[in-house]
Amino acid sequence: MTSDEVDLNGLRPADLPALSTLLGTVRVAPDQPPLRVRDLVHAPMRSGALFDGATHAELLYLRPPMPLPDVSGLPSFPLPAPDEKLGAPLDETIEERRSRHHFGPSPMSCATLSTLLHHAAGLRGYQPAYNTRTYPFRRAPSEGGLAPVDLLMVANDVSGLPQGLYLYDPADHAMAQLDRGNMRGKLTEVAPYASWLFSAHAVFLMVCDMSRVEWKYGTRGYRFVHVDVGVLTQNLYLVGTALNLTTCAVAAFDDEATCEFARLDGRERFVSLLFACGPPPGS
Ligand SMILES: Cc1cc2nc3c(=O)[nH]c(=O)nc-3n(C[C@H](O)[C@H](O)[C@H](O)COP(=O)(O)O)c2cc1C
Numbered sequence: 001m002t003s004d005e006v007d008l009n010g011l012r013p014a015d016l017p018a019l020s021t022l023l024g025t026v027r028v029a030p031d032q033p034p035l036r037v038r039d040l041v042h043a044p045m046r047s048g049a050l051f052d053g054a055t056h057a058e059l060l061y062l063r064p065p066m067p068l069p070d071v072s073g074l075p076s077f078p079l080p081a082p083d084e085k086l087g088a089p090l091d092e093t094i095e096e097r098r099s100r101h102h103f104g105p106s107p108m109s110c111a112t113l114s115t116l117l118h119h120a121a122g123l124r125g126y127q128p129a130y131n132t133r134t135y136p137f138r139r140a141p142s143e144g145g146l147a148p149v150d151l152l153m154v155a156n157d158v159s160g161l162p163q164g165l166y167l168y169d170p171a172d173h174a175m176a177q178l179d180r181g182n183m184r185g186k187l188t189e190v191a192p193y194a195s196w197l198f199s200a201h202a203v204f205l206m207v208c209d210m211s212r213v214e215w216k217y218g219t220r221g222y223r224f225v226h227v228d229v230g231v232l233t234q235n236l237y238l239v240g241t242a243l244n245l246t247t248c249a250v251a252a253f254d255d256e257a258t259c260e261f262a263r264l265d266g267r268e269r270f271v272s273l274l275f276a277c278g279p280p281p282g283s
Pocket residue numbers: 097098099100194233248249250251252253273
């Protein structure tokens with residue numbers, strides 16, 4: 001070990017600036033209770049605690065990464081035209097929405113998947129923003145319109161889609177295929193406390209892409225991506241309910257195993273939540 005190396009639980013010298021910044025954001029009076037992990041996590045993400053995002057001056061010329069997933073080179077399965085009208089009153093839909101684990105034997109139609117994605121996570125259109133004439137905006141709101149959450153989807157039983165792992169491509173309203181095959185068993189491995197996922201027709205993996213928010217919001221962006229996941233989750237719950245689907249969010253999954261399964265590095269891109277849906281029993 002050289003004189004400028006420090007051995008702190010395996011920390012490398014290159015890690016120390018982040019640690020020192022983190023500690024610099026925490027202020028605790030001597031009579032306060034001991035720090036908890038969440039105090040350390042929350043401290044640098046308070047407004048004004050750590051400004052490492054884009055300044056107003058920089059925003060005048062910066063061009064952000066496009067808020068869309070990269071589907072180049074992937075086989076594309078276009079979704080059929082969605083139903084523009086859901087036809088269910090919002091008050092009744094909110095009242096009926098539940099988290100349930102039971103699915104029926106018939107496949108989920110591709111038309112239903114299309115309508116679900118169109119209303120819950122689809123592209124509304126393009127507008128000028130961020131020094132770009134055609135910046136995409138979605139039906140789900142997000143901080144600064146940065147849309148950092150992509151939807152991966154395991155298709156267990158969706159008519160017209162071979163079983164496999166897909167990425168929703170909002171620009172073309174299509175499913176880009178990442179992998180083929182029966183992944184029911186894999187789902188129960190990465191989420192052993194939600195073994196009922198085995199019989200879900202489709203399971204979404206909500207993937208946060210930090211590069212889409214960090215250029216603007218810096219460290220504070222980590223707070224926002226999870227808010228976006230919540231927004232999308234409620235959209236999926238409500239549109240799914242309006243479409244008479246069984247719906248359930250799932251936080252009980254193994255982060256490392258799920259990221260490995262989805263081929264994500266777990267740092268720049270990681271899974272924040274799962275969401276299962278499909279026709280209910282008797283449908
Ligand atoms: C962020 C989040 C994570 C959840 N994780 C799970 C889960 O891992 N397993 C599960 O069975 N339900 C999960 N749920 C569903 C909740 O248990 C459910 O929303 C709650 O019990 C209230 O019931 P309701 O949704 O039917 O109103 C989750 C819900 C949310 C919003």
